[in-house]
Amino acid sequence: xxxxxxxxxxxxxxxxxxxxxxxxxxxxxxxxxxxxxxxxxxxxxxxxxxxxxxxxxxxxxxxxxxxxxxxxxxxxxxxxxxxxxxxxxxxxxxxxxxxxxxxxxxxxxxxxxxxxxxxxxxxxxxxxxxxxxxxxxxxxxxxxxxxxxxxxxxxxxxxxxxxxxxxxxxxxxxxxxxxxxxxxxxxxxxxxxxxxxxxxxxxxxxxxxxxxxxxxxxxxxxxxxxxxxxxxxxxxxxxxxxxxxxxxxxxxxxxxxxxxxxxxxxxxxxxxxxxxxxxxxxxxxxxxxxxxxxxxxxxxxxxxxxxxxxxxxx
Numbered sequence: 001x002x003x004x005x006x007x008x009x010x011x012x013x014x015x016x017x018x019x020x021x022x023x024x025x026x027x028x029x030x031x032x033x034x035x036x037x038x039x040x041x042x043x044x045x046x047x048x049x050x051x052x053x054x055x056x057x058x059x060x061x062x063x064x065x066x067x068x069x070x071x072x073x074x075x076x077x078x079x080x081x082x083x084x085x086x087x088x089x090x091x092x093x094x095x096x097x098x099x100x101x102x103x104x105x106x107x108x109x110x111x112x113x114x115x116x117x118x119x120x121x122x123x124x125x126x127x128x129x130x131x132x133x134x135x136x137x138x139x140x141x142x143x144x145x146x147x148x149x150x151x152x153x154x155x156x157x158x159x160x161x162x163x164x165x166x167x168x169x170x171x172x173x174x175x176x177x178x179x180x181x182x183x184x185x186x187x188x189x190x191x192x193x194x195x196x197x198x199x200x201x202x203x204x205x206x207x208x209x210x211x212x213x214x215x216x217x218x219x220x221x222x223x224x225x226x227x228x229x230x231x232x233x234x235x236x237x238x239x240x241x242x243x244x245x246x247x248x249x250x251x252x253x254x255x256x257x258x259x260x261x262x263x264x265x266x267x268x269x270x271x272x273x274x275x276x277x278x279x280x281x282x283x284x285x286x287x288x289x290x291x292x293x294x295x296x297x298x299x300x301x302x303x304x305x306x307x308x309x310x311x312x313x314x
Contacts (some may be wrong), residue, residue: 090294139196
């Protein structure tokens with residue numbers, strides 16, 4: 001039996017992790033009384049008692065919690081962006097080459113960002129297999145549910161007045177081109193330069209689509225949509241949470257529109273490849289609170305403790 005403490009258990013990701021763990025008999029959840037959740041001494045005590053701590057906090061608060069952990073046996077999975085490119089932390093995306101073994105051997109794991117998860121799983125295999133060069137000028141755009149913005153954005157979207165309803169239907173962000181996921185998106189895909197990335201928040205609670213246009217004229221000779229689809233299919237053939245859909249898959253739902261909601265309430269990510277004679281487009285669909293956050297965190301915990309990787313995620 002492993003003891004687990006969720007620091008930040010009242011936030012969106014923390015609540016989702018608790019929901020996934022409450023029915024399990026192989027972990028014991030340590031809870032902090034609501035009135036003591038800001039008590040530093042109580043938090044420090046629990047942080048050092050647990051076999052594993054999930055940090056579901058803003059970056060600075062996550063760093064503070066890490067500084068409080070003195071017990072060398074306490075393992076950490078951090079859901080913030082604080083350590084995602086840190087050399088002494090392992091990036092928690094087991095589906096890319098060699099990462100699952102690193103997670104199993106580590107005691108400091110940084111959970112990937114939701115946008116980054118889709119982007120990396122689309123692009124990393126193509127760079128590894130030299131279908132795309134590391135110097136490629138990558139462009140990505142995405143649409144996601146508003147839950148990814150935490151309690152503040154959830155409240156903003158769910159308390160919309162008639163006066164600003166139109167303004168909140170679809171909201172592009174990152175107009176300064178400096179999104180917090182860019183460092184991990186660059187590092188974990190092996191790109192030489194950060195991608196050009198434009199996320200869009202839609203008026204739905206959760207679910208997301210991440211897109212990667214591929215300009216095959218800028219790729220090595222012989223690269224086309226069919227070849228890209230084959231590389232992704234082979235790369236993820238043994239991965240239970242990654243499904244590469246049929247080439248040019250048409251769901252025939254909503255008059256041909258690809259819904260961002262199709263993987264909600266799962267730890268699944270689906271990859272789509274579309275092509276015609278001139279263009280290729282890759283799309284990733286996932287639940288931004290599932291494989292994009294809490295589901296991934298539980299998956300990493302399962303690997304870390306040698307549990308069945310899908311336990312609690314079916």
